[in-house]
Amino acid sequence: MLMMTQTHLLDTKTHKHNLQPKKAKEATNLMLPSKPGWLAVHQAAWFGKETCLRMLLSAAQPGMINKRTERGETALLVAVSREHLECVEVLLGRGADPDIPNYDKETPLYKACERSNPAIVALLLNHGVVVNTRCIQGWTALQEAVGQNNVEICEMLLKAGAKHNISNMYGITPLFTAAQSGQLATLRFLLKHGADINSQAADGATPLYEATKNGHEQIVELLISQNADANKPGKRGLLPLHIAAQRGSDIIVSMLIPVTSKARVRRTGISPLHMAVERNRDDVLETLIEAGFDVNAQLSEEQSQLYEDRRSTALYFAVINNNINAVRMLLAAGADPNLDVFKPLMVAARQGCIQTVTLLVEHGADINATIPTHPTTFPAVYMFSMKYLPMFKYLLDHGGHALSCFDCTYGSRPHPPIKTSRSERDEMISVPSICRWAGPIIDVLLDYVGHVTLCSRLMEHLDSYSEWSSIKEKAAPPRPLLHLCRLQILQLVGRRRLKKLPLPGGLIRFLHHTPIRRSGHAQMPT
Template sequence: MAVAHVSMPGITGTNLEFADYSFYSNLSDNELMQLAIERSLSDAQSSGPGSQNSNNPAALNMPASPCQAPPSHRCPQQQLEPTACPANPPRETINPKGVCSVSHFVTGSGKRMVAYRRYDGTMQVAPEPEEELEPIVKAILDDDVGTVRLLVKQPGCNLLTPNKDGWIPLHEAAYCGQDQCIKILLRAQPGMVNQRTLERKTALMLAVTMEHLACVERLLENGADPDIANVEKETPLYKACEKENPAIVAMLLNYGASVNKNCIQGWTALHETVCRNNVEICEILVKAGAKVNMANMYGITPIFVAAQSGRVDALRMLLKNGADLNSQAADGATALYEACKNGHEDIVEFLLSQNADANKPGKTGLMPIHIAAQRGNDGNVIGCTYKNARETNIVAMLIPATSKARVRRAGISPLHLAAERNRNDILEVLIEAGFDVNATLSEGHSMMYEDRRSSALYFAVMNNNIDATTMLLEAGANPNLDTFNPLLVALRQGCIQTVTLLVQYGANVNAYIPTHPTTFPAAVMFCLKYLTLLKYLMDNGCDALSCFNCDYGSNPHPPIKTRRNVRYDLDETTEKTCVQFCEVISTETYSHWAGPIIDVLLDYVGHVKLCARLIEHLDSYHEWRCIKEKSMPPRPLMQLCRLKIRKLVGINRLKKICKLPVPPRLIKFLNHQEREREF
């Protein structure tokens, strides 16, 4: 804390810090204020023309500011961090010279601060200097009507002088609810009733915002225009609806406020009132001529707002007054569409009871049932059970009102969206309602996915949703509709349960990928790391013989070209050749598994000749020599017989052979179960 020094008779000016401070701290508030005034006068005299500081005792003993105190009168800490004297207001003002930027901010306690950043990089923060209040403004804030009346009569009182925010005394009176002050001010200067602040707010707008009914009435009586809007084109009527004050709304309408004037986004007072579900004000506005079908800049009508925000009471009132139930916004959405989107079950039920059209799609082509099917979270999310049940009920209500022919023309089924979002409960409801489980995406919708998926089953398998996959397959879903077979997705994920389900319901174990041609089934390529899955596919009819067909045979093979994220050259003239099994198994990923993979495949083929590359792999490990010998002719007669029987009987009939009077040992032999293998 800085030490103040005061001249005292009989005391020298040296080493008087503690004595001076003791005297200074014992002064009363009035004495301190008088001392500050004397000091201020002495500073002014010492800095004036012709004055000399050496002849002024006050100048010798009282520094102009703590930072300007003589060095001998400062302690070391004060020299480093000069602070203002607590009993010597006002504090030192910041000199803005040399400042490169100024920023204003508000502290957590609401105190306004200003930061000055200088060219040398230093920053100084201080309280923002408060604007000095005019006497008449101070009188208004103090509700001193008598002083206001006296000041208005003074010749030098200018009622039109604005402050830094463009506020005049009339604005202050309206904001503070001083209706008597408003009366006095308007009597003295009636033409300022509609003057605006920098934010283009009139005194009427401020009074409505603060809900000062008496002030609103006083201003309207004195000619305030109720239709003057602020910078966002919000009128006082709009603000009154926002504040849900029916008395002010009625008063503004009685004084001629325009009921259908819209804000900068086309929002009217009725829109705002409907959003707040205030039926009383809605009825006041409608009786005053509010248009119930007036749309904002996005084509949104009040009934759309009611459905979007779940305001059933306001919705009933609008329909009773002739609102268009099936009006569409700019994006084609209807009130029913928006209610489904936001999960308002009661709104959906009411709209359907009023015969709302459930078959009107938006511009995206989706209908209300699509939006309801894709909405919500999967069942694993905590706390969403009630929400999911509510949305399932919405779908159930929409099903009778939805045309399945219109759904087919949409190019996407709600089954797709339910499966994509893991909505098993909705998926079950839709299946029970008879929606086609084999409906495919239109080309436009399919192209939105890189893998060109088309069936609902693909979505379920991609999400590894076993329950949804089971429901779809049991309902008759075809597992072979997609370009990229769902079985390949399940194999890539390594989910044996999904693979088993798909194969049991007829998935093609010999599926190929048109965009990546191979000489062997693509299913083999996706399960080379999972020998159990590979054996399961072979047991169910996967073509093992194609894995041993090689264009090079016993001749030397060309080196493998590894391409990582490289496109084919545009001037490439040769056609893209099919990838062979020996090329895939020779990659770094699978080469160390080559022996066991070939061993499994040999159990499902007869006489084959290994190509040079496969022999090279088997020769690379001593333990794989027996696998190479296994491939050499002649193959055992029992193996050849087994292959012949399996081919003649067929895989499907072979699965049912256990029901025939055949020895169990023969059944195990035909199913390659005569000995257990460990992988």
Template sequence: MAVSRVTLPGPTSATLGSEDYSLYSSLTEEELIELAIEHSLADANRSSVQAVANKTPTVPSAPGQASGQHCPPRQQMVPPPAYPPSENLEGATQSSFVTRNGQRMVAWRRYDGTLVLPQPEEEVNPMIKVIMTGDVKTLKELVKSDPDSLTKPSKEGWLALHEAAYYGQTECLDVLLRIQPGMINKRTLREQTPLLLAVARDKLPCVRYLLEKGADPDIANRDRETPLYKACERENVRAVELLLQYGSEVNKSCIQGWTALHEAVCRNNLQICQILVDAGAKVSIPNMYGITPLFVAAQSGRVEALRFLIKNGADVNSQAGDGATALYEACKNAHEEVVKVLLSQNADANIAAKGGLLPLHIAAQRGNDRIVSMLIPVTSRARVRRSGISPLHLAAERNKNDVLETLIEAGFDVNATLSPDRSKMYEDRRSTVLYFAVCNNNIDATAMLLEAGAYPNLDTFNPLLVAVRQGCIKTVTMLVEHGANVNSCIPTHPTSFPATIMFCMKYLPMLKYLLDNGCDAESCFQCEYGSRPHPPLKMFRSQRDDLRYTSDTSSITKVQFCEMVSTPSVYRWAGPIIDVLLDYVGNVQLCARLIEHLDSYEDWSVIKEKSVPPRPLMQLCRMKIHKILGIKRLKLVDTLPLPGRLIKYLKHEERATKLT
């Protein structure tokens, strides 16, 4: 088997030969090539770092170029990489390597790190090398010896004229255009003219020369970007002035409908904005998504550009294709100063996007308290109600407690419910703000809402069930103290006993707390089979699915306590659960299945004896007193002039130490 031989380029170029083959014998040819590329790219990066370490001189910044940016000497520049015609690899890292057959290959790594299939390296045209260095004399000699080289394109369709414009070689441009002036508007495969390349590279002398020689300033590239658009993108003020001076169309749009003004506004360049408007640029022209320059300014937080556009007549209430206004977008992106400016110019805060949300909704969702405070006075409560969702819902859903507090203080209804259409968007058919807070286990928001008057029994699925399932005793306590129904059930998963018991079977202190507050324990012992044999157990859905809504409840039968306590996840707790429940009932009869559970474990025999009627008179008296007083009065038993032992007895606290 032949040994693959891969040359790794770099300062210490290495060749993998037979001595290294044992290390790489498992690699395929493609993997070896990729390994070579990895080494090549690593060497390229090391070279770049070394160049910086050697204090490469800096040059004055060109318009649109970052200050202090390193500019390699002209003689070190390389021609544009030989990109595959099918893909634009601008910004990709290029590297070269040699295959075992001696073929020089070139590969690219995209910005996201992925590799592109290597291709044979294109030999650099001698004329391009001369253009790169600006050697006019040699260029003239090459043109005389080989005139056809002027019209020979590269793989990307680049001619010598494009190269001269790209590298800013004005004298070379002059030589080439004197020979063939008709090439001045020739395009590459990406529809780039020499003028567009010169503008994109900030080569102002070349731009001026090409315009003077008659270059068309409105020929766009494949993305329909004109030289004027590129000049605004580069923030090159002088190039913008030159192009407009030579008749460039100021309102021409790119493939997505953006104009030069969109681009200037996006960069907050007021000088260019003023030049464009003076040249006839329309301040409210939309792109293909209905986005105007004003919308761009609001979206990106360009306050100066926003004021400029408003001053020049831009409509502050214009809407994008999705119905969003500039105010909506500013709220979405938390641009406070933009919101302030728009509201000062009478921007309408009651224009909803297609989704029905107002700027106040999106501000509450994003959690910007200051913007919410600005919007509350100018937002119609009727429009909020018409939207089918309160900003309170969105603040609670995203745990934005500061915004929630601000909205409550402003008087928004804490018992507002979602419209049926919006409620259907949630699997559990949630409706109230309180449900959102409890579902997120947000104790502070739950307390805030309950103190403000939120009623805990409005949802299809009671928030108490969610809190019990989460095991958060603090939330459960708050909900119960504010009137939550401790006997609530799940409409789509009916049980013969309270569903709250089903969710806290493994957490006996919480079960006891619910029973102390009126949870119906007696229903757990009402079995339709009694002492008769029970049918085989059915498979139950996971408790995680118990709060899911389903419209088809016709085939669902009620689940009994003895069936639920027999499930694999609970049956080991059956004895202690029954023991606690027996403290809250009088004379009851255990069904055959519950007796079977108590017989399965020797230590549970005491619990079985405890259940045998008649129950002790003390227990029956306690149940009678509870029935007469009621839950509300029992909560005040500590204030009665009764012996402490009797109070503990009435509150079932004589077994508290044992349970904890």
């Protein structure tokens, strides 16, 4: 029996599957497998010892040439994986079966394509291998060659009968693989040979969708030039344009806009504007606005329900992201600030962003809007601005209602505990998180109302801090005639028309409540 000494083996790098054959000890029986199932022929193929391999095969028992390791690898598959061309020639010449796969169903041809080795591929094809065999995940040799962007191998495979329309277990075709991985050369090759440009994976994604998702600009350009359908959605119902807007791919967005149906976009229930603003993609937002996408497009009910606050417009996304530039662009393009159930102005006030508040008010935001699910007797936006007195005053200066803030069901009678829902609705100033600002808030509000009566709860607040006593005096009737005249003029003329009146600047400032505060102005407690 043929024996082999330890000197015939060489050290090498670790095997792909951590199955590097163990060095044979002296006097090892090479006809018996080592621990991982490796015979001497596998070892010789691994190390590329063509002469040793010839000797082993000459003395081998019948069938040993196709013996498989515990992972199902034949000596031929090992030689191909290691790209030892001479060993592959020897094994094929001695009758090795070229179609025996490993236990992952990867054939020698598949491995040769994985290694992107055209010489071994040509050798295997010349020995009549089956070209359309699939691995355990459904990939063919052609799909693997496409993934390696090797046009030379792809040409050989097609000539040998490879089919370019076979999909793997995920419904992915070779052309899809080329688009997904950004392999321009093999993509051109497959299109030239009639591959379906609009094939869809199991989740509905097309090659164009995948190329967009991965930011492959040249691939997108080629697919569009070959009339790829930009109106096929993926699993979530989004079009390639949505994905490009979300990724911030301004160049890809510009390519997709002319070939995307705006009617089809509307049917998805979400605009690419939403996608761009949600991720703060300002350049993409500008491109979409210039292309005429509706800045007032609202999320469908289904899409809106994905958000706890039931947001609807792109403007809302911009405000909640505190993206002032996006807010400015959307408003300048005609965005309506009053479409959402929970108004963007309320969000901006809650965030304390006076710049956004100013922009929204200047473009018609309803300061006195209410929240349907949380009715109040005063504008809901006050709930979020009372802690920011300059903002609170700004809202009052621009049309906010002040009189309703003094409406109280109980008046001078005893009030129920603060925790009750009625007290929260009727008397927001008494909410624990607000009451420490009660004095300054009441002081500001009194500048915008005539004769009012402070309820017992408000009086309690003012009595709790000695420096607020002047506010009680300010509220006591009669109110100054000058102040009452100011209110009457504002009511008759309207704030927007004041500047057009032929009046001295000082009087205009007075009518606008420009602050010239007295020394006894109320302060917050420390």
